[in-house]
Amino acid sequence: MPTETVTSAFPGFRDAAAALTPDGPPRVWSLIVTVFGDTAGDGGVEIGAGPLSRILEPAGISAAAMRVALHRLKGDGWITARRIGRSSAYRLDPARLAETLAASKRIYHLGPATAEWHVRVEPPDSAQPRAAGSIQIGSRTYLCPGPPDGAVDALLLQGTGEAPDWVRRKVCPAGLMANYSALRDGLVQVERLTQTAPRPGLAETIALRMLVVHAWRRVILRHPALPDDLFPADWPGAECRALVATLMDRLPRPTPDTLSAL
Amino acid sequence: MPTETVTSAFPGFRDAAAALTPDGPPRVWSLIVTVFGDTAGDGGVEIGAGPLSRILEPAGISAAAMRVALHRLKGDGWITARRIGRSSAYRLDPARLAETLAASKRIYHLGPATAEWHVRVEPPDSAQPRAAGSIQIGSRTYLCPGPPDGAVDALLLQGTGEAPDWVRRKVCPAGLMANYSALRDGLVQVERLTQTAPRPGLAETIALRMLVVHAWRRVILRHPALPDDLFPADWPGAECRALVATLMDRLPRPTPDTLSAL
Numbered sequence: 239m240p241t242e243t244v245t246s247a248f249p250g251f252r253d254a255a256a257a258l259t260p261d262g263p264p265r266v267w268s269l270i271v272t273v274f275g276d277t278a279g280d281g282g283v284e285i286g287a288g289p290l291s292r293i294l295e296p297a298g299i300s301a302a303a304m305r306v307a308l309h310r311l312k313g314d315g316w317i318t319a320r321r322i323g324r325s326s327a328y329r330l331d332p333a334r335l336a337e338t339l340a341a342s343k344r345i346y347h348l349g350p351a352t353a354e355w356h357v358r359v360e361p362p363d364s365a366q367p368r369a370a371g372s373i374q375i376g377s378r379t380y381l382c383p384g385p386p387d388g389a390v391d392a393l394l395l396q397g398t399g400e401a402p403d404w405v406r407r408k409v410c411p412a413g414l415m416a417n418y419s420a421l422r423d424g425l426v427q428v429e430r431l432t433q434t435a436p437r438p439g440l441a442e443t444i445a446l447r448m449l450v451v452h453a454w455r456r457v458i459l460r461h462p463a464l465p466d467d468l469f470p471a472d473w474p475g476a477e478c479r480a481l482v483a484t485l486m487d488r489l490p491r492p493t494p495d496t497l498s499a500l
Numbered sequence: 501m502p503t504e505t506v507t508s509a510f511p512g513f514r515d516a517a518a519a520l521t522p523d524g525p526p527r528v529w530s531l532i533v534t535v536f537g538d539t540a541g542d543g544g545v546e547i548g549a550g551p552l553s554r555i556l557e558p559a560g561i562s563a564a565a566m567r568v569a570l571h572r573l574k575g576d577g578w579i580t581a582r583r584i585g586r587s588s589a590y591r592l593d594p595a596r597l598a599e600t601l602a603a604s605k606r607i608y609h610l611g612p613a614t615a616e617w618h619v620r621v622e623p624p625d626s627a628q629p630r631a632a633g634s635i636q637i638g639s640r641t642y643l644c645p646g647p648p649d650g651a652v653d654a655l656l657l658q659g660t661g662e663a664p665d666w667v668r669r670k671v672c673p674a675g676l677m678a679n680y681s682a683l684r685d686g687l688v689q690v691e692r693l694t695q696t697a698p699r700p701g702l703a704e705t706i707a708l709r710m711l712v713v714h715a716w717r718r719v720i721l722r723h724p725a726l727p728d729d730l731f732p733a734d735w736p737g738a739e740c741r742a743l744v745a746t747l748m749d750r751l752p753r754p755t756p757d758t759l760s761a762l
Contacts, residue, residue, distance in 0.1 A: 357619065357657050359638055361666040375655065376621055377639040393637065393667050395619050395657035404623040405655050 250431035251442050255297055257427035258449045260420050266299050266307035271316065272452040274330045275338040275345075277492055284329045286322065289500035296445035344463055345455050348483040350476070351463040355397040356386040364391070371462040373409050381405065383462040397468075406470045410461060415470065417457050422474040424453060425481035432488055441500055447489035454482045512693035513704050517559055519686035520711040528561050528569035533578065534714040536592045537600040537607075539754055546591045548584065551762040558707040606725055607717050610745040612738070613725040617659040618648040626653070633724040635671050643667065645724040659730075668732045672723060677732065679719050684736040686715060687743035694750055703762055709751035716744045 273293060277283045287308075291301050308328060311317045317328045330338060360378040372380040386394035401409075410418070428450065432438070438446060457478070466476055535555060539545045549570070553563050570590060573579045579590045592600060606613075622640040634642040648656035663671075672680070690712065694700070700708055719740070728738055 357621070357655070359619070359641055359667075361664065363666075376641045379621055379638050379641045381655075391664050391666070393619070393643075393663055394661070395659060398658060399656075401655055402623065402653050404625075404653070405621075 249436070251296060251438060251446065254428045254431045254446060255449055257424040257431075258421075258453045260424065263298055264449070264452055266294070266303050267311050267316075268456075269294065269297065269299070269448060269452050270304070270307055270311060271338070272455060273448050274317070274328075275342060275455075276448060276451050277494070277497060278330060278335060278338060278342075279494075280339065282329050282332075282335045283494050283497070284320070284327045285497055286327045287325050289497045290328070292441045292500045293444045293448060296442045297449060341455070341459060344458055345451065346486075347463075348479050348486070350466045350479075352384065353465045354383070354385045355464050355468065356382050356384070357395045357397055358382055358386075358389065359393040359395075361391050373462065373464075375405055375408055381409065381464070381468070383464050401468050403470070406468060406473075409464055410469045410473055410475075414457070414460055415473065417460070418474050418478060421453055421457050422478050422481070425450070425478060425485065429481055429484060432485070438489075440496070443489050444492050444496075444500075447486070447491065450482060450485050450489065454478070511698070513558060513700060513708065516690045516693045516708055517711055519689040520715045522682050522686065525560055526711070526714055528556070528565050529573050529578075530718075531556065531559065531561070531710060531714055532566070532569055532573060533600070534717060535710050536579070536590075537604060537717075538710060538713050539756070539759060540592060540597060540600060540604075541756075542601065544591050544594075544597045545756050545759070546582070546589045547759055548589045549587050551759045552590070554703045554762045555706045555710060558704045559711060603717070603721060606720055607713065608748075609725075610741050610748070612728045612741075614646065615727045616645070616647045617726050617730065618644050618646070619657045619659055620644055620648075620651065621655040621657075623653055635724065635726075637667055637670055643671065643726070643730070645726050663730050665732070668730060668735075671726055672731050672735055672737075676719070676722055677735065679722070680736050680740060683715055683719050684740050684743070687712070687740060687747065691743055691746060694747070700751075702758070705751050706754050706758075706762075709748070709753065712744060712747050712751065716740070 270290070273290065274283070274285065277285065287304075290308075291304055294304050295301075308317065308319070308326075312319055312328075315331050316334050318331055319326045319328050329335075357375070358372070358380045359376075360380070362378065364378060372382040375381050381397070386396060428446065432446070437443075466473075469475055532552070535552065536545070536547065539547065549566075552570075553566055556566050557563075570579070570581070570588075574581055574590075577593050578596050580593055581588045581590050591597075619637070620634070620642045621638075622642070624640065626640060634644040637643050643659070648658055690708065694708070699705075728735075731737055
């Protein structure tokens with residue numbers, strides 16, 4: 239299906255794309271990682287340069303920009319390339335695939351995060367760096383997702399119940415709150431634009447899905463997986479999650495067959 | 501029963517008293533508070549100057565020193581006095597009685613403290629003074645006895661399980677550990693001295709009991725009521741507690757009748 243037809247078939251695409259990228263177009267290499275992450279499945283997927291360009295084109299990414307980004311991703315060990323005749327096909331490097339699948343657990347878990355969290359107080363003489371994926375709430379005191387781990391030198395406390403406002407504002411500071419609000423506004427607009435006919439064509443459906451996943455991924459991965467009631471009362475995260483779930487249904491994930499047919 | 505008879509009947513008294521007061525004789529006013537606390541019962545008790553002097557005399561406290569201390573305690577609102585003929589009788593002030601009974605809950609609870617404790621993380625801008633009866637384990641992080649209270653502005657975490665060594669050393673630092681060790685040594689000696697005949701007479705039994713309670717009170721009230729497994733592994737507190745329980749049985753608490761018969 240040639241891209242021109244698709245574009246004309248769905249005049250709302252530009253508005254929708256703009257609503258999802260209020261800070262300008264996404265970085266090409268980062269959006270490509272989203273595409274591989276969304277389509278990978280457990281074993282990864284191989285995507286040809288042709289289909290990839292047809293997904294990225296509606297998002298305003300030229301074939302030249304795509305080639306530069308693919309070159310960089312290959313150089314950084316993110317993807318591997320295989321020549322097929324005059325063209326190339328790409329897949330995620332196995333180590334990056336594992337990382338991507340780990341992140342996918344959070345991106346596609348479209349319900350509230352696990353209720354478990356814990357607090358960790360490091361010893362006074364600790365040379366420990368700040369635990370990754372934790373929120374610092376005191377000089378040596380961290381709020382962490384999940385049940386207490388087996389750390390022997392830290393005091394570990396299972397979290398329960400409500401958290402005061404100042405803790406919620408550390409979990410989701412003003413900047414991240416603004417990102418969530420912008421995302422909510424974008425998702426509301428995309429939801430409205432995709433509610434009624436005319437529907438986007440195949441490449442635009444995939445492109446729009448990629449932009450939704452990408453925008454969601456960039457926000458959700460900026461904080462650890464903590465339960466909703468550790469976020470500020472006016473946090474629009476649950477609303478974003480519901481809108482993303484609706485749009486994931488409406489803009490279905492492409493299968494390998496769909497991709498190669500593009 | 502005149503004091504001289506009692507003293508001669510139990511030659512180990514001086515050694516026992518010395519073992520319980522390794523840093524020299526206790527402050528007289530403080531020991532008198534112990535006497536009133538130990539004998540008070542729920543409604544307080546009135547003790548005449550005569551019986552009081554017969555309890556304090558074996559501990560090396562002269563009648564003159566007792567009078568000075570009683571004067572001070574009266575001036576500070578600790579006790580009230582009532583004239584009876586040529587003599588006086590004293591009782592704890594009602595407010596001080598309430599405080600004393602609260603402290604008694606800890607002094608006479610001769611089993612492990614409640615297993616409940618919690619951690620409290622104060623907000624960054626907190627003007628809260630350090631919570632009384634808590635252990636500071638971080639700049640705004642406190643370990644507190646009992647279940648989480650209803651503080652709205654602090655993050656409260658129910659404590660469970662083991663604590664690392666550095667926390668235990670904050671709960672019972674080196675100085676308090678030394679006090680506990682000295683107490684244990686003193687209690688072991690008193691236990692040995694009171695095991696066999698000749699037994700101390702009535703006034704000396706009471707005096708020795710007061711010295712035991714006093715020494716125990718001065719150590720146990722220097723830290724909050726936290727479970728044993730928050731103390732260092734070599735903390736002799738459980739051993740002290742068992743020895744105090746043995747000696748409380750062996751040196752029974754005087755009744756008001758016993759006191760007035762002295």
